[in-house]
Amino acid sequence: MEILKQRPSRNPKEVLTFALLVLLSSVTLFTTLGVILSLIGDVAQFFRRVPLLEFLLAPEWTPLFDEPRYGISPLIAGTFLVTFIALLVAVPLGLALAIYLSEYASGPARARIKGTLELFEGIPTVVFGYFALLFVTPLLQRFIPDLNIFNPLSAGLVMGFAIIPYISNVAADAMESVPRSIREAAYALGARPYEVALRVVFPAAISGIIAAIILATSRAIGETMIVAIAAGQRPALTLDPRETIATMTSYIVQAATGDQPTGSTAFYALFAVGFTLFLLTLLLNILAQYVVERYRERYE
Amino acid sequence: MNKTLAQPPQEAFGTDPWKTRIDRTFARALVLPLILSIGLLILLLGDTLYRSVSVQVVRADEGPGKTYPFGLSASEVLKQELLARGYTEEEVKALLQDPTERRVLFLQNRVELMWNTQDGPFRYVVTGLRDERVEDFSLAEGLRRWNELKAGLGEGERLVLNPWLDQSFLTRTPSRSPLTAGIGVAIWGTVWVLSLALLIAIPVGIGTAILLEEYLREGTLNRILEVNLRNLAGVPSIVYGLLGLAIFVRELGLGPTILAAALTLGLLGIPVIVVTSREALRAVPESLRQAAFALGATRRQVVFRVVVPAALPGMVTGVILSAARLIGEAAPLLLVGAAAYVPFFPSGPMSEYTVIPVQIYLWVSMNIPEFARVAAAGILVMLLALSGLYLLALYLRNRFRREW
Numbered sequence: 001m002e003i004l005k006q007r008p009s010r011n012p013k014e015v016l017t018f019a020l021l022v023l024l025s026s027v028t029l030f031t032t033l034g035v036i037l038s039l040i041g042d043v044a045q046f047f048r049r050v051p052l053l054e055f056l057l058a059p060e061w062t063p064l065f066d067e068p069r070y071g072i073s074p075l076i077a078g079t080f081l082v083t084f085i086a087l088l089v090a091v092p093l094g095l096a097l098a099i100y101l102s103e104y105a106s107g108p109a110r111a112r113i114k115g116t117l118e119l120f121e122g123i124p125t126v127v128f129g130y131f132a133l134l135f136v137t138p139l140l141q142r143f144i145p146d147l148n149i150f151n152p153l154s155a156g157l158v159m160g161f162a163i164i165p166y167i168s169n170v171a172a173d174a175m176e177s178v179p180r181s182i183r184e185a186a187y188a189l190g191a192r193p194y195e196v197a198l199r200v201v202f203p204a205a206i207s208g209i210i211a212a213i214i215l216a217t218s219r220a221i222g223e224t225m226i227v228a229i230a231a232g233q234r235p236a237l238t239l240d241p242r243e244t245i246a247t248m249t250s251y252i253v254q255a256a257t258g259d260q261p262t263g264s265t266a267f268y269a270l271f272a273v274g275f276t277l278f279l280l281t282l283l284l285n286i287l288a289q290y291v292v293e294r295y296r297e298r299y300e
Numbered sequence: 301m302n303k304t305l306a307q308p309p310q311e312a313f314g315t316d317p318w319k320t321r322i323d324r325t326f327a328r329a330l331v332l333p334l335i336l337s338i339g340l341l342i343l344l345l346g347d348t349l350y351r352s353v354s355v356q357v358v359r360a361d362e363g364p365g366k367t368y369p370f371g372l373s374a375s376e377v378l379k380q381e382l383l384a385r386g387y388t389e390e391e392v393k394a395l396l397q398d399p400t401e402r403r404v405l406f407l408q409n410r411v412e413l414m415w416n417t418q419d420g421p422f423r424y425v426v427t428g429l430r431d432e433r434v435e436d437f438s439l440a441e442g443l444r445r446w447n448e449l450k451a452g453l454g455e456g457e458r459l460v461l462n463p464w465l466d467q468s469f470l471t472r473t474p475s476r477s478p479l480t481a482g483i484g485v486a487i488w489g490t491v492w493v494l495s496l497a498l499l500i501a502i503p504v505g506i507g508t509a510i511l512l513e514e515y516l517r518e519g520t521l522n523r524i525l526e527v528n529l530r531n532l533a534g535v536p537s538i539v540y541g542l543l544g545l546a547i548f549v550r551e552l553g554l555g556p557t558i559l560a561a562a563l564t565l566g567l568l569g570i571p572v573i574v575v576t577s578r579e580a581l582r583a584v585p586e587s588l589r590q591a592a593f594a595l596g597a598t599r600r601q602v603v604f605r606v607v608v609p610a611a612l613p614g615m616v617t618g619v620i621l622s623a624a625r626l627i628g629e630a631a632p633l634l635l636v637g638a639a640a641y642v643p644f645f646p647s648g649p650m651s652e653y654t655v656i657p658v659q660i661y662l663w664v665s666m667n668i669p670e671f672a673r674v675a676a677a678g679i680l681v682m683l684l685a686l687s688g689l690y691l692l693a694l695y696l697r698n699r700f701r702r703e704w
Contacts, residue, residue, distance in 0.1 A: 224537065
């Protein structure tokens with residue numbers, strides 16, 4: 001490492017190379033600034049016309065009505081309903097897969113399985129949305145007769161499968177990082193493999209597992225195409241998975257592809273919803289990072 | 301060692317049969333999510349394939365079947381073809397002088413040079429959409445009613461088992477009618493947008509990776525960039541769409557063009573390329589760097605003549621995987637103008653455009669069974685393209701793998 005601390009060179013080529021690299025990497029900083037500034041500018045316009053309290057508390061989101069209301073509650077409710085259903089699917093399946101990968105799979109099998117999961121990640125979500133609307137919904141309607149064509153249930157189920165890799169990969173990494181000596185100690189005391197997995201490794205990796213779930217939540221909240229296609233685009237303050245709802249993301253798609261006049265309140269509402277979505281996912285990502293750092297277990 | 305841990309010697313345990321049973325059941329239960337996931341994949345592919353094949357009534361268009369001598373211009377050939385089809389001189393002249401009509405004509409009729417024809421070698425023929433689809437039925441329904449449909453055929457009509465994904469599907473424009481809809485415009489739009497997006501994302505992504513791994517391994521700027529990249533990776537892609545809408549489409553005045561889409565998608569691709577490039581750089585042994593430094597090389601020489609060439613296979617693989625991710629992105633592009641009905645092939649960075657996933661979204665949103673089948677064909681095209689990219693990445697990874 002001493003070499004890397006050598007005195008900075010004054011050679012013009014060296015300085016130029018370094019400056020060029022800094023310039024290129026600053027694009028990512030400008031991107032973050034761009035996201036924040038572009039949203040804040042338009043959001044400020046929106047809140048000049050709509051009180052913050054109405055935005056946060058009103059039970060209706062009807063920007064195109066003659067008497068428009070801008071309460072984000074229905075969009076938030078829709079978002080969390082779909083996300084909740086998705087997590088009900090993804091968390092147990094993802095964690096089971098993670099345990100299998102870290103405790104039971106042999107080396108080659110682990111690589112092959114992770115490759116298969118990468119396939120899942122590589123499928124565009126517009127395909128999942130198509131599948132949810134045209135295959136899963138008719139299938140579910142056989143068992144639930146009053147299920148709407150557009151509903152959070154089929155969207156949530158399919159989204160759950162789409163985010164399994166995010167949970168299983170992060171959680172498996174967390175479990176694999178638990179020192180082997182801890183497992184060996186448990187075996188020495190007569191524990192069975194399932195007891196080692198559930199009572200020793202799982203608790204030891206709990207911070208990584210929680211972080212995996214939080215990241216998957218953030219991912220599900222930000223998912224756009226599956227809900228835009230399959231969950232519907234009619235805002236409703238309901239917890240009934242059979243009803244058509246709208247999420248923050250599906251509203252953004254609907255509004256952007258509609259004919260909102262630039263500069264209208266409905267147009268700025270687009271950015272207000274986007275900013276809310278951005279803040280929500282940012283907070284979740286920060287929370288995941290905090291959980292990992294704050295509760296990280298120390299071994300050996 | 302791993303095997304021993306996975307299957308400890310039986311005599312090390314007591315003879316409790318219940319625990320043994322629980323152990324086996326637990327191990328089998330853990331495989332369930334993998335089976336479910338693979339099953340879902342198979343269902344998804346199966347359903348897509350099922351919908352992409354239909355029973356169709358097709359009317360054959362015989363056309364004049366004339367050939368034209370070598371050396372004529374494409375306009376002249378097309379002019380004579382239209383005359384042979386019964387258009388009047390005035391109509392032909394009007395069609396060829398209107399830029400839009402002319403463009404449509406050339407899209408729908410291709411002037412091809414044939415090696416051998418019934419009128420002799422090296423002559424032009426005009427090919428186009430010969431078989432027009434008249435009616436469409438789902439595979440199950442069509443097969444069930446095959447005899448009934450066959451009896452009801454009209455003059456010059458045929459009942460065929462027809463895949464939606466045929467050669468003309470790849471070259472047709474989107475259409476209000478599902479029977480003539482195609483994905484050609486979306487394919488070229490995707491090629492344009494993706495090429496420009498990678499042009500933006502690759503230098504920024506790789507430059508950032510080199511800076512973080514080779515120049516700033518610690519320090520304030522390193523921490524700022526690290527946190528920034530981590531946050532960017534967690535931003536939903538739809539928010540990038542809002543950024544693109546606010547800054548590229550409106551502030552910079554680009555409008556709903558390929559350039560605005562490429563800039564938006566380029567920003568989206570940067571974090572992925574940074575992560576994969578850093579992993580590739582990190583995989584290069586430290587001893588290579590130290591050897592080069594020992595020989596008196598400067599840092600720039602070490603980085604660009606030793607480390608980067610050694611990491612290049614990993615970087616290329618990462619770029620290909622990033623491209624595969626970007627191909628499937630629909631959400632941000634809906635916001636920067638790709639949602640319009642676009643019947644013309646893009647002609648430059650400032651053209652209007654559509655892309656494959658957005659086209660699929662629009663077809664699915666039609667809520668018409670025939671458009672669902674068209675969407676299935678579009679999905680097959682996209683999945684085939686993605687498979688090609690993944691196989692290429694896999695090949696490169698294995699072909700250029702090095703042991704240090």
